[in-house]
Structure formats: structure tokens, C-alpha cells
Amino acid sequence: MAAKTGWYASQLRRELGLRNRQWAQGRAHVESYGSPPVIVYAPQPLPSESLPEGTPLEGVRHGNFFDAAYAAIAARPEWMRRFDKIHAQGRALPRAESGRRWRELDSSMSSDALLMNVSCTPGVAEASAVRRALGVDGESAPVFGWKARVPLTSGRFDRTEVDMRWGGLLVEAKLTEGDFQVRAASIVEGYRDFDAVFDRERLPRVELRTARRRAAVEFAEEFTQEWEEPAADDEAAREFQQGIVARAREAEPAEAAYAGYQLIRNVLAAYAEGCSFCVLHDERRPDLREAWFAVMAAVKNAELRTRCKVLTWQELAALLPEELQDFLDCKYGIVREGRAASGVEEV
Secondary structure: OHHHHHHHHHHHHHHHHHHHHHHOOOOOEEEOOOOOOOEEEOEEEOOHHHOOOOOOOOOEEEOOOOHHHHHHHHOOHHHHHHHHOEOOOHHHOOOOOOOOOOEHHHEOOOHHHHHHHHHOOOOOOOOHHHHHHHOOOOOOOOEEEEEOOEEEOOOOEEOOEEEEEEOOEEEEEOOOOOOOOEEEHHHHOOEOOHHHHEOHHHOOEEEEEOOOOOOHHHHHHHHOOOOOOOOOOOHHHHHHHHHHHHHHHHHOOEEEEEEOHHHHHHHHHHHHHOOEEEEEEOOOOHHHHHHHHHHHOOEOOHHHHHOEEEEEHHHHHOOOOHHHHHHHHHHHOOOOOOOOOOOHHHO
8 A cells, every 4th residue: 555655646746747847937936956856936026917906915926826816815814824834845945036935835746735726716615516515514714724622631632733624624635745644553542532433443553663873883794894895796785785774674663553643633623623524635646545435434423424525626626717727737737527637748
């Protein structure tokens, strides 16, 4: 499963990288160091007539966003605060000409940016078809980076962010992320409602190994080869090195852990708040759907299980305005059923 997950994620990252290299032409951006590079966008001037009247940051666009969505974000301080989150890999990026620090939402691989592109475009949040598909009730606007209050057995709360809360719906958005994270069993079982919500024997379990940097002296008998003649073929050397790494890996201490930690935590948040929970993912990532089903199957309560949902970006795209659909097609390769995605050269 881990191998499949890595393959699906790498293939999607590759496609998004190619698409965004084309999309970035004429837009302020840089490419990250390393291979393959990731496109990261910066705000830039835009003719004021291209923006809706009354936009506070009139004359500004962002290459990672649909123009109407970015204008709506700029007009709402509570949404704009999402840009406060600094890019975790900022050191792997060239310095911006403006001196501005790179943000997480600047990245072409950001699932949060994709979520806001869809949810913040005017007319989308009000569309009854979108609300029905997601199961949103009430008239409240989406809240991004919502701080959950998941009770712990200690009497405290886990305040980890949920990607979006929209009325009585919690959303976890995914794009190119590798998985839903792994956490030690001692941490996961420390949630107050863990056994009330889940059959722990049915949850996906893994071993979490604690890696540490080893000093060369620990492998003295294996690395002392200074008097040996260099081999003409280095294949044997590579196999020898791989064997050392494998034995070192097996010697690392391991502890029981759960896969799909983000899903487990968010289901517990939905249980505590009386909400429903939806995973939004790309249909090109069937591995994420399988991982979600594995966690969903361990939910004990049938009523809570019916509040656990999954939807693909492609299914949601069919309900969106045509111009936004064209944007998602060009930049992400996301299209509704029955429509072929544009080729990279067409972007």
C-alpha cells in the first residue's frame, strides 16, 4: 500500500509540475531548488478593471489563485489571515524579489490553495447543488484553518487545525500529500472518545520506527576497508551498502502506531462537535480513498458512519461555474466526468 501511495502521489506531482510550469508563464513565480522543482507564486499587479468593484487590494492578483477567488479572499480579513502561514520549505526556494517570505498558499502543490480556489469563488458557497453534494446546512460562510477541540483523556484538548469548517461540515482537503500521517498508538489512544468511536482492532496498524543518526564507530567492522583495492564494478558496493542500511533499519526500536492519524483525529472532532466529516481528494489518488475507507470501516456507530463522506475534486467540478472549471482544468488537470483534461501543451 505504501508503494502504491508513493507512486500515485509522485505521478500527480509530476503532472502538476508540468502544468504549472506552463501556467506560470507571465505570472510572478519562482521554481524551488531540487528535482523535480515546484512552482511557487507571488502576488503581482493586475489592471484594476479585471477585479470586482470594491476589492480592497485592487490591482493585485496571485498566480496560484483564480482571480475572482483571490479578490474575494482579499476582501475578507478572516480568509486573508490564511496567508499568515509561512512556507515550511522556504529555505528550498529562491528569495522573492520583493523580500516577502513565501507562504504555504503560494505553492502550486497546496491542497489548501485548491480548497480556497473552489470555496471562495463568488457564487460557489451559495450554490444549492454544491451545498447538497457536501451536505452543508445553514447559511454560514466557510471557515479555513478551524481550530478543533478534540477532548483528551487528560482533560485537555487537541486544538489541531481542520482545513475547513462550513456550517456543520468538517473538510480535510488532499492533493499531492503522501498519506494521512502515522502516529504512535500511545498518542492516538490518548483521545477521550477513541474507544467510544472506533473499534481499535479494525484500524490500520503499523510499526513506527525511531530513526537516529549513527556514528561511524558503530559500524567499524563493516566500514574499515581502507586497505582494500577499489572494485572495478561498484554494483557489489551498492548491494553491501544497502545491506548495512537494511540491518540498521531493523535494529531501530519500533513502537505500535496507527496509520491515517489525520482521519482518526478529524472523525473524533466531528463526533465531539456533532458535525459531519468529508475527505476531498483527487480521483487520481485512489490510495487516499482506500486509506479513508479503512478508517471509516472501524467507526462503531452507524449514524456517525453515515456522517463520514468522501468526494473527489472532479465530482465537485461538475457543480462549479464554467470559468472556474476552465481554471481547474488548465492548472490542476481537474475536470468533470465526461470531459477530457487539456493537454499540458494547451495550458
